[in-house]
Amino acid sequence: MEIENVAQYLKNNGIKPSYQRVRVFEYLINNKNHPTVDTVFKELVGEIPTLSKTTVYNTLKLFAKKNIIIVINIEDNETRYDADTSVHGHFKCEKCRKVYDFDVDLSKVDLKKISNFIINEYHFYLKGICEKCRE
Amino acid sequence: MEIENVAQYLKNNGIKPSYQRVRVFEYLINNKNHPTVDTVFKELVGEIPTLSKTTVYNTLKLFAKKNIIIVINIEDNETRYDADTSVHGHFKCEKCRKVYDFDVDLSKVDLKKISNFIINEYHFYLKGICEKCRE
DNA sequence: TATCATATTTGTAATCGTTACAAAATTACA
DNA sequence: TGTAATTTTGTAACGATTACAAATATGATA
Structure with a gap:
C-alpha cells in the first residue's frame, strides 16, 4: 500500500492529523524495521525537540486502536510496531x-x-x- | 507426550530436580492453561508456603533455556508458559x-x-x- | 557423621517499559 | 477574540522482571 498523503490517510481513519501524529506515522512507513517506542522517540526527538515519549506511546496506541498499525510482541520486553497491516x-x-x-x-x-x-x-x-x- | 516421572524428565534435560522445580513443572503439565508467573506462584504458594516469586522466575527461565517449555508472548504485559513444546x-x-x-x-x-x-x-x-x- | 564446597532458594532493592494524571499548549469554532 | 475541546507534555506511579547477596539445602569426601 502506498500512502501519498499521510494527513489525509489519518483523517480517513478517524484520526486528527496533528503534527506529531503525522511525523510518527511517516517514520513508520519510511522505516520498516519494526521500531520500538524508544526507537521512534529517539529518532524523532532530534527533529522535534519538544516531543514527549508519552506522546509516542499515546500516538502508537491510537494507531493500533484504529487498525492502521500492527503491534508485534516477539520478545517480552520490547513491543514493536509495524505500519504494514497486511497479514505477513x-x-x-x-x-x-x-x-x-x-x-x-x-x-x-x-x-x-x-x-x-x-x-x-x-x-x-x-x-x-x-x-x-x-x- | 506423557511424562510419568517428572524428576527423571528434568534430569534427562540437564536440570537438577529440586523440590520447587518438580512442583513448578508438575503444575505446568497438569494445568495447560498457559499460566503467567504470577498464576504459577499464587497456585503453588498455598502448598509451598516458603516459595518465592523469584524462584518461579528462575525456574521458568531455566526450563525455557533447556527447551522443555515454550514462552508465549501474545500480550505485551503478560508472559505465559507452556509445557507443550510441540509446534502448535x-x-x-x-x-x-x-x-x-x-x-x-x-x-x-x-x-x-x-x-x-x-x-x-x-x-x-x-x-x-x-x-x-x-x- | 562431620566438614566443606557447590547449587538452589529466598527476600529485598533496583530497573525498565508503560500508564495515569494534571497542567500547558494548541486547535476548532462561535 | 473568546471559549471549549483536543492534544501534548512532564512527572509520578505502577507492575513485571531482574540483580544481588544472604540463607538454606544438597552432595561429596573423609
Missing part, C-alpha cells in the same frame, strides 16, 4: 536482533478446530539465525 | 482472555523467502472471540 510473517534473528518481514500464505493452514471462533488478528513469527549471521 | 497454535479470546491450543500444520506454509535462515522457533497465534463468548 516476522522473523527475528537471535544474533543481530533484526526483525525481517516475509510473505506467508496462511490460507492453506487448516483451522478446522477453531472454525467457530471469530479471528480478528493473525500473528506468525519465527526465531532463529538470519542469512547474514549464519556466515 | 494459540488462540487468545479478547473477551474471556482465555488462551486455547490448536493443532496447526505449518508444513504447507511456503517459506521460500527465508529458506536460507535457520529457524529455531515457530510461533503462530490468533486473536479474536472464542466459540463460547460468541453466543
Whole structure:
C-alpha cells in the first residue's frame, strides 16, 4: 500500500492529523524495521525537540486502536510496531536482533478446530539465525 | 507426550530436580492453561508456603533455556508458559482472555523467502472471540 | 557423621517499559 | 477574540522482571 498523503490517510481513519501524529506515522512507513517506542522517540526527538515519549506511546496506541498499525510482541520486553497491516510473517534473528518481514500464505493452514471462533488478528513469527549471521 | 516421572524428565534435560522445580513443572503439565508467573506462584504458594516469586522466575527461565517449555508472548504485559513444546497454535479470546491450543500444520506454509535462515522457533497465534463468548 | 564446597532458594532493592494524571499548549469554532 | 475541546507534555506511579547477596539445602569426601 502506498500512502501519498499521510494527513489525509489519518483523517480517513478517524484520526486528527496533528503534527506529531503525522511525523510518527511517516517514520513508520519510511522505516520498516519494526521500531520500538524508544526507537521512534529517539529518532524523532532530534527533529522535534519538544516531543514527549508519552506522546509516542499515546500516538502508537491510537494507531493500533484504529487498525492502521500492527503491534508485534516477539520478545517480552520490547513491543514493536509495524505500519504494514497486511497479514505477513516476522522473523527475528537471535544474533543481530533484526526483525525481517516475509510473505506467508496462511490460507492453506487448516483451522478446522477453531472454525467457530471469530479471528480478528493473525500473528506468525519465527526465531532463529538470519542469512547474514549464519556466515 | 506423557511424562510419568517428572524428576527423571528434568534430569534427562540437564536440570537438577529440586523440590520447587518438580512442583513448578508438575503444575505446568497438569494445568495447560498457559499460566503467567504470577498464576504459577499464587497456585503453588498455598502448598509451598516458603516459595518465592523469584524462584518461579528462575525456574521458568531455566526450563525455557533447556527447551522443555515454550514462552508465549501474545500480550505485551503478560508472559505465559507452556509445557507443550510441540509446534502448535494459540488462540487468545479478547473477551474471556482465555488462551486455547490448536493443532496447526505449518508444513504447507511456503517459506521460500527465508529458506536460507535457520529457524529455531515457530510461533503462530490468533486473536479474536472464542466459540463460547460468541453466543 | 562431620566438614566443606557447590547449587538452589529466598527476600529485598533496583530497573525498565508503560500508564495515569494534571497542567500547558494548541486547535476548532462561535 | 473568546471559549471549549483536543492534544501534548512532564512527572509520578505502577507492575513485571531482574540483580544481588544472604540463607538454606544438597552432595561429596573423609
